[in-house]
Amino acid sequence: MKPQPRVSLIATPHKGIRNFLSRVSLEAGSVDYTNREAITGLKQHFEEICLLLEEHAASENNFILPALEARIPGSAAHDEADHESLGNLQASLLSKLEYLLRSGLTGQEARQLGYEFYQGLSRLHASHLEHMLEEETVTQVLMWQHFTDEEMLQIHEQVIRSIAPSVMLTWMKYILPAQTPAERVQLLSGLQANSPTPFFQQVMEVAKRILTSQAFNELEEELKAVPIS
Ligand SMILES: [Fe+2]
Incomplete structure (x- = not known):
């Protein structure tokens, strides 16, 4: 009989994250930064994914990493530090979009700032891809070594209970097609x-x-x- 795959607490949201980061990267590369309506749309999409990224980091920081740290002291520090720097990068990108929406920018200034936003988003995208792969190949493996599937399912339940229904529906939008x-x-x-x-x-x-x-x-x-x- 084929062995059953082990329970993963991160594989599903990570598929959604890879999906929405690709989508917003494409949008940020093709949008007209001199068009206020288009930038407002981009900002709405970016805010939506920021909410999911924050929710995901909070799930890991509040439920998964403390459980791991309790069994293997020192094991959570790397991922927690990543979450903090990714959060800072995300916040700086959001303020760039807010600045872009302020009136008074020339077309040339808006295009330049838009390109800087695009590059920053590319850094966020790349950093998340690297971070998620590390979580899947290092953090997840540690979890498998130190937790039974039943214990991981208990953590999973805590995570699911902490997600507001409206946020869960937004997750579904990105996870299901991925x-x-x-x-x-x-x-x-x-x-x-x-x-x-x-x-x-x-x-x-x-x-x-x-x-x-x-x-x-x-x-x-x-x-x-x-x-x-
Ligand atoms: Fe993470």
């Missing part, structure tokens, strides 16, 4: 079993809006076939 069909079924069957029906219906509405109709229909069929435990 997953394999099997991962999607696994994630949503868990939500189906453990969330109130009205919330799960909202999740399915997000899925319908964000997935191709073929992917959504397949998902719906698979979920119907999942035995209710």
Whole structure:
């Protein structure tokens, strides 16, 4: 029998993060920085992903890293320091967009500042990719060595309980299209079993809006076939 893959607390949100960082990087590279409406749209998208990045770092800082630190003293410091520097970089990028929206900039100044924002976003994107890979190949491996799957599922429950429903719906927008069909079924069957029906219906509405109709229909069929435990 094939061994079951171990529980991961980070693989799912990391897929969503890789998705939205790619999207916003593309938008930041192609937007007209002299067009106020377009910059407002970019800022809204960036603020949305900042919220998710903050929520994700808080989940790791508040639940995952303290559990790891308690078993392996000194093991959390590197990831915590990364979270702090990534948060600072994110805040400086947000103020650049706010500055861009102030009136009085010439077209040339707006284009120059826009390009600086794009480069800074590229640094944020690259730093997150490196940070997530390290968490998946170093932090996660340490967790597997020192925690059982049951213990990790308990931490997972604490993380899920800490996420506001509206934030969870925003996560779904980015996570679902980034997953394999099997991962999607696994994630949503868990939500189906453990969330109130009205919330799960909202999740399915997000899925319908964000997935191709073929992917959504397949998902719906698979979920119907999942035995209710
Ligand atoms: Fe992290």
